[in-house]
Amino acid sequence: MTDTAFWWQNPCRMPDQQMGQAAQQRQQQLTKPTGALGDLEALAIRLAALQAKELPQINQPWLTLFAGDHGVVAEGVSAYPQAVTVQMLRNFLNGGAAISVLAKAQNIPLEVVDLGTVDLHLSLPNVQHLRLGPGTANFVHQPAMSVEQCQAALQAGQAAVQRAKANRADLFLAGEMGIGNTTAATALACALTGLAPAQLAGPGTGLDHSGVQQKQAVINRALQYHQDQLEAPLQALQCLGGFELAALAGAYIACAQMGIPALVDGFICTAAALCAVRLNPECQPWLLFAHAGAEQGHVLLLEQLQAKPLLHLGLRLGEGSGAALAVPIIQLACQLHTGMATFAEAAVADRPL
Numbered sequence: 144m145t146d147t148a149f150w151w152q153n154p155c156r157m158p159d160q161q162m163g164q165a166a167q168q169r170q171q172q173l174t175k176p177t178g179a180l181g182d183l184e185a186l187a188i189r190l191a192a193l194q195a196k197e198l199p200q201i202n203q204p205w206l207t208l209f210a211g212d213h214g215v216v217a218e219g220v221s222a223y224p225q226a227v228t229v230q231m232l233r234n235f236l237n238g239g240a241a242i243s244v245l246a247k248a249q250n251i252p253l254e255v256v257d258l259g260t261v262d263l264h265l266s267l268p269n270v271q272h273l274r275l276g277p278g279t280a281n282f283v284h285q286p287a288m289s290v291e292q293c294q295a296a297l298q299a300g301q302a303a304v305q306r307a308k309a310n311r312a313d314l315f316l317a318g319e320m321g322i323g324n325t326t327a328a329t330a331l332a333c334a335l336t337g338l339a340p341a342q343l344a345g346p347g348t349g350l351d352h353s354g355v356q357q358k359q360a361v362i363n364r365a366l367q368y369h370q371d372q373l374e375a376p377l378q379a380l381q382c383l384g385g386f387e388l389a390a391l392a393g394a395y396i397a398c399a400q401m402g403i404p405a406l407v408d409g410f411i412c413t414a415a416a417l418c419a420v421r422l423n424p425e426c427q428p429w430l431l432f433a434h435a436g437a438e439q440g441h442v443l444l445l446e447q448l449q450a451k452p453l454l455h456l457g458l459r460l461g462e463g464s465g466a467a468l469a470v471p472i473i474q475l476a477c478q479l480h481t482g483m484a485t486f487a488e489a490a491v492a493d494r495p496l
């Protein structure tokens with residue numbers, strides 16, 4: 144198989160620059176001092192280009208939560224036990240998790256995809272099960288995923304976007320759940336950027352200082368062990384990533400190919416977004432970044448992507464929670480763009496003294 148045979152290398156939709164320009168002209172005519180709506184102006188203009196509509200709107204957000212377990216937790220890299228991944232899957236479905244509340248409050252459909260958690264035999268109702276294994280392998284000693292697992296996980300992301308599209312979604316939110324996944328996200332991000340674990344590794348669910356140092360040492364060992372395999376982003380993902388990280392990357396690329404803007408959540412999602420951009424640079428314009436979180440590496444990765452996140456709330460939860468919190472702002476940016484009167488319509492003087 145040649146490289147170009149991979150679906151994720153297929154072209155993405157191109158944003159409609161003319162519609163972006165029309166939206167920009169409209170912003171200049173709305174009854175406010177030039178630039179007074181700050182980042183909301185650029186957001187509406189971007190969405191106009193992505194939706195190829197001068198007056199963009201977001202009516203049907205959709206959220207897929209990808210879950211997976213991580214062999215690297217055997218190295219003591221998380222403050223919580225691995226069993227929490229599956230326990231939280233139940234909580235998502237029972238409505239008790241933060242994301243359950245945020246999605247319900249906004250009528251956002253929430254689907255949960257279990258890509259491979261420790262309890263292979265457990266089948267939860269209302270969870271899409273695509274079990275690729277009982278979690279990834281411990282990537283300190285071997286690749287986290289086989290080539291086949293990595294490809295299947297990427298494809299699971301694409302399949303989620305296909306379901307979203309079939310349900311007429313116009314904004315794709317992705318979330319993740321997986322004890323240990325900040326270690327995988329950090330290792331992957333180090334491989335993709337050349338930044339050091341000391342710069343990118345943080346407490347995750349709540350490691351103390353010595354725990355973070357241990358996590359950095361584990362990541363350093365893994366980077367050394369896989370050093371000859373980390374040149375290409377696909378191999379870095381296979382060696383150091385996780386099922387949900389690969390699914391997220393696949394989903395982001397699929398969004399760009401299918402013309403659905405994607406809203407990126409926290410540190411893990413941002414690492415997956417970086418991987419998606421390395422796998423297919425054309426997907427970048429379709430990625431909207433919801434927030435800059437508390438995990439120190441998150442801000443550095445956003446800088447690598449030249450992303451301007453909407454919110455700064457000190458979040459470090461994951462689950463798609465930051466993305467869900469940003470939805471009303473995005474919707475209101477569109478409504479302001481559409482509903483405000485122009486200077487001419489409102490008979491307001493359109494220039495400063």
Ligand SMILES: O=C(O)c1ccc[n+]([C@@H]2O[C@H](COP(=O)([O-])O)[C@@H](O)[C@H]2O)c1
Pocket residue numbers: 220221222223319320321322323324325326346347348349408409410411412436437438441458459460461462
């Ligand atoms: O999204 C974030 O920025 C974020 C930051 C820290 C932790 N998390 C969540 O916490 C879990 C991973 O943390 P850890 O410490 O087990 O690697 C995983 O389920 C993530 O959803 C998420």
Ligand SMILES: Cc1cc2nc[nH]c2cc1C
Pocket residue numbers: 223227231319320321348460461462
């Ligand atoms: C309780 C809990 C909830 C989470 N949600 C996402 N990651 C999480 C990690 C823990 C530990």
